[in-house]
Amino acid sequence: MTTSNTGPDAIDPEVRQELERLRDSIDNIDAAVVHMLAERFKATQQVGRLKAQHQLPPADPSREARQIARLRVLAENAKLDPAFAEKFLNFIIGEVIRHHERIAESTQNGQPAHEAPAGH
Numbered sequence: 618m619t620t621s622n623t624g625p626d627a628i629d630p631e632v633r634q635e636l637e638r639l640r641d642s643i644d645n646i647d648a649a650v651v652h653m654l655a656e657r658f659k660a661t662q663q664v665g666r667l668k669a670q671h672q673l674p675p676a677d678p679s680r681e682a683r684q685i686a687r688l689r690v691l692a693e694n695a696k697l698d699p700a701f702a703e704k705f706l707n708f709i710i711g712e713v714i715r716h717h718e719r720i721a722e723s724t725q726n727g728q729p730a731h732e733a734p735a736g737h
């Protein structure tokens with residue numbers, strides 16, 4: 618990235634200060650999102666191991682439908698686009714199901730369900 622319309626020289630100092638303040642806030646929110654996602658994946662990995670040990674299927678579409686309905690209401694109340702919230706949750710759930718499939722495979726192969734970081 619050699620060109621940018623937010624380079625320090627081009628911006629009024631007051632505008633730059635406001636931009637920095639907002640970006641600090643965005644950075645804090647992004648950090649919180651990462652930490653919350655890490656906690657969520659820790660919980661879903663445990664669900665995956667439990668399902669594998671008891672031969673339960675990796676995906677549970679009825680649970681997903683309830684989560685999506687609930688999240689859409691939460692999003693609407695929070696003035697967040699419910700379609701975006703649904704897409705975001707589906708993206709995460711898709712990754713969780715892939716993890717559960719992998720845990721089930723390795724459990725069937727006699728390997729202990731190991732503690733790989735989520736997404737690996």
Ligand SMILES: C=C(O[C@@H]1C=C(C(=O)O)C=C[C@H]1O)C(=O)O
Pocket residue numbers: 661664675676677678680681684709710713714717
């Ligand atoms: C975590 C679970 O497994 C899957 C993943 C889900 C999720 O990430 O919220 C929800 C339902 C399942 O398809 C579960 O069954 O609770």
